[in-house]
Amino acid sequence: MTAIIKPPLADKLTAPGATKKNSSKSEISGNNFLLIPNPSSTKLVLLFSGTYKSGGRFDFWNVAQALKTSANVLLLNNGKNQWYQQGIPDFGKTLADSIAHIQKLAKELRATEIYTVGVSMGGFGAALFGSGLNAKVLAFGIDSLVCIPGSRSLKSMHPSTAIDIPDLKPLLISRKLNFTLIVGEMDILDLYGAARLVGIPGIKTISVRGMDHGGGRYIDKTKGLASYIKHFIHNEALPALNEEGQALDSPKLVERLYEAHCFGIDAKWDQSLEILDPLVKSYPMSDIAHYSLALTLIKLKKYKEARDHLNFVASMTPDFISGRFYLAYCLRMEKQYKAALHLFFDQLKEKPESAPTLFNIGSILVSMDKLNEALPFIKKAVEIQPNKKAYSQKLESLTKNKVSL
Incomplete structure (x- = not known):
């Protein structure tokens, strides 16, 4: 009616x-x-x-x-x-x-x-x-x-x-x-x-x-x-x-996580680590504690250590796409390219317009000397986020090398 x-x-x-x-x-x-x-x-x-x-x-x-x-x-x-x-x-x-x-x-x-x-x-x-x-x-x-x-x-x-x-x-x-x-x-x-x-x-x-x-x-x-x-x-x-x-149910956990988050805002990753490392030990089943620690470890370029925590996050919360993204990123940084590609391509099915995912796929293909395959992924990442300097620089580099579709 x-x-x-x-x-x-x-x-x-x-x-x-x-x-x-x-x-x-x-x-x-x-x-x-x-x-x-x-x-x-x-x-x-x-x-x-x-x-x-x-x-x-x-x-x-x-x-x-x-x-x-x-x-x-x-x-x-x-x-x-x-x-x-x-x-x-x-x-x-x-x-x-x-x-x-x-x-x-x-x-x-x-x-x-x-x-x-x-x-x-x-x-x-x-x-x-x-x-x-x-x-x-x-x-x-x-x-x-x-x-x-x-x-x-x-x-x-x-x-x-x-x-x-x-x-x-x-x-x-x-x-x-x-x-x-x-x-x-x-x-x-x-x-x-x-x-x-x-x-x-x-x-x-x-x-x-x-x-x-x-x-x-x-x-x-x-x-x-x-x-x-x-x-x-x-x-x-x-x-x-x-x-x-x-x-x-754990106000202290949340309070300390936010404190570590604030250190991260100021790029004080060592101070953030000092909070998060013992916090994970105190709350070993906290997904957000493991995830926060992993992100801090990535900033400190400790990719293998970060991956261990992201493995936990991925197993406990498999639908959390950001956890799987950073797990794939750690694998990329450890030069585990095939495993990283598998995860990134899987995420692309869920978020086909994700510029970071597209860029990471393209970057892995560049590292594998598959330049022509890499170009469309980098180009699309730049189209979606044209102001992202790292993306445009990567595209410029590929173009200078006369990579073509």
Whole structure:
């Protein structure tokens, strides 16, 4: 059944900047929102996009299409990467303005249950708005404290941002939300962000082994993201995740991993090693400890030692593609070319547009004196990442040697 929006609601939302979409009379939108009403539902689901979405572009598009038959759906983006600190640009100039606007919208839609969902920056937005709207929150991989060393918010937040709420922790302690946070154990920043919130009443934290920052992708692949979120908005138990981990049970582990990570940011690899080597001995079954140690050893050019830890990671979390990438890289650096090629080609099936994988394949073929075979891989790597100096230099070298297809 196609929902037809009532004129009073359409009038309020189309001024200013909002436009009705030609594809459906039920949808109205602006640069930073798209509303799909469902008059038969009392549920309103807010889907918060992550970074670099503007001009009517949104994450969770397929999820929205699956949810619209059972809920009112509001897709949101932040325009500039302001971590939703100033709210939604189409809905006022402040967070308070935007929350008031959505409260008014919910009343117009006769929605009595509000749910917020987001990944990364969108997850931060889901928590911010969820606290103001007394909503039920589902988030994946967030900076619970923004702009700390190495964080995505520090790297990507727009300079215009006025950071009024740098830390979600005090907010969540005071509001006691129904908040589920899912993070990957192979992303130390997400793990650290979640560890800070463990034990706060109302918050359920789940860490997943072998998963990195792509929580939404992982859920979609293993459970179906739309199906998973449907359980969430129908207040049903969320499906169990097969790779649910235990890293968040060890706050000291997470704290020390983040400390080592910070040394790595400053290229202080020896100091990082001093933390990680004993940490692996204390937590021998921690995939992220082995992986972090391996990356540090690679920086120190200790490839065989790194490979031993990456073998453990690959066996315990075989779907973690970055672990297999660095295992292949170590084999390449040890001149185990055939074994390295096997792994890299296997990864190329999963990520055919991965410039690092293409470049490594090309480099191995160069080392094996298969220059003509190497050239298309190097060329494609340069096409994908034209600003990567090592890639363009390798291509230039091959071209000077008059290698041809």
